[in-house]
Amino acid sequence: MRAESPMSNLLQLKLAAGETVKLMSLRLSHHIDVVQMLKVAGFDGFYIDAEHGMYSLRDISDLCQMAQACGLTPWVRVHSATVGAIGPVLDAGAQGIILPHVNNPQEAALAVDLCRYPPQGHRSMAALGPTSAYQRVPAKDSLVQRNAAVMVVAMIETQSGLDQAHAIAAVPGVDALMMGPMDLSLELGIPGELRHPRILAAYDTSLRAAVGAGKHFVCGDAGGPPVAQLVAQGARILLGSNDANYLLQAITHAAQTLDREAQVSGS
Numbered sequence: 001m002r003a004e005s006p007m008s009n010l011l012q013l014k015l016a017a018g019e020t021v022k023l024m025s026l027r028l029s030h031h032i033d034v035v036q037m038l039k040v041a042g043f044d045g046f047y048i049d050a051e052h053g054m055y056s057l058r059d060i061s062d063l064c065q066m067a068q069a070c071g072l073t074p075w076v077r078v079h080s081a082t083v084g085a086i087g088p089v090l091d092a093g094a095q096g097i098i099l100p101h102v103n104n105p106q107e108a109a110l111a112v113d114l115c116r117y118p119p120q121g122h123r124s125m126a127a128l129g130p131t132s133a134y135q136r137v138p139a140k141d142s143l144v145q146r147n148a149a150v151m152v153v154a155m156i157e158t159q160s161g162l163d164q165a166h167a168i169a170a171v172p173g174v175d176a177l178m179m180g181p182m183d184l185s186l187e188l189g190i191p192g193e194l195r196h197p198r199i200l201a202a203y204d205t206s207l208r209a210a211v212g213a214g215k216h217f218v219c220g221d222a223g224g225p226p227v228a229q230l231v232a233q234g235a236r237i238l239l240g241s242n243d244a245n246y247l248l249q250a251i252t253h254a255a256q257t258l259d260r261e262a263q264v265s266g267s
Contacts, residue, residue: 007132007142009095009149011045011073015216015236021045023075023218024240027053028247032066045073049242050089051100057088064093065130075151081107086114087123093130096151100180103160105167108152112173115152117143120173151175153218156206157183165206169213176237177210178218179203194223207233 014021021044026034038046045067048060060076067074075096078085086097099111113121128134131146154168155161157180161168169177179202181194190196203224210217211234219230220239227238240246 007137007145007149009073009151010071011095011237012149012151014044020231020236020238022238022240023047023073024246025049025077025242026063027242027244029243030055030059030063032062034243035063035066035070035072039070039072043072043240045075045096047075047077047096047098048094049077051077051079057092060089060094061092061130064095068093068095068130068133075153077155081111081114083114083124086111090115090123090150091126091129091131095149096153096175098153098155098178100155101157101161101183102154102168103158104164105171108154108168108171108174111154112152112171115150116147116173120147153178155180156202158187159184162202162205165209166212169209169215174215176216176218177206178239179206179220179224181223199223200225203230204233207235210234 011021022042023045024038024043025047027049048055048063050060064074073095074093075098076089076094077098077100078089079100081099090097097111097115102108102111114123115121117123117125128136132142137145152174153176154174155178156165156168162184165177168174181199182192184202185191185193185196185199188198190198193199207217207219207230216237217230217235218237218239219227219235221227221241231238
């Protein structure tokens, strides 16, 4: 699928065409080579975990620009809805912002305001940069294209957010809801019980809120209901694990394989 402009969000275009898309998260990887690996592996995009990972703005810019060069969509999970946390990340080339711990529609609306240019929001414009692929575009056209290319994802991670999931999903400019099952389990007093009935019910509530508002739902393999079930209910954005988990799984498997081979040879 070809982008309509250098600022187009390829993940959005696939979703608009009714396709299912795949992402994973980066918590350790800083080198741009990992972006090429994700492309070869078949992912449609990724998100940089700037909430928990140790990423500089330079790291984020390098990864986002490489993503767009490879035809992937880069998101960033920020730590808060502030100008300092969101503005520079978007200027660096992020095409999606994940905001954690959204408790109410007012917080979701603030995120939208910080992510979009007028009239949808109050983001400040940098004329040339990664966002415009360094191409000069008339301001009027650029505003429309840039606003359309940025996705806003609200994370449901608290009881308050869960209680107001439908209102959060209904906020204009919010594109998707995403569950944070681990933090929600802490909030509910059932730490780590990611298949607890209350967590499963939270997934159902959040997904119904998103789909009911005509928004997307991000579903992953970090506990909760089976992904196939969520897809059957309307989820279209599939989130794999993070690079730390995948690396640990791979090197653990390698070590265990060597152990087995050593045992066979010594028997």
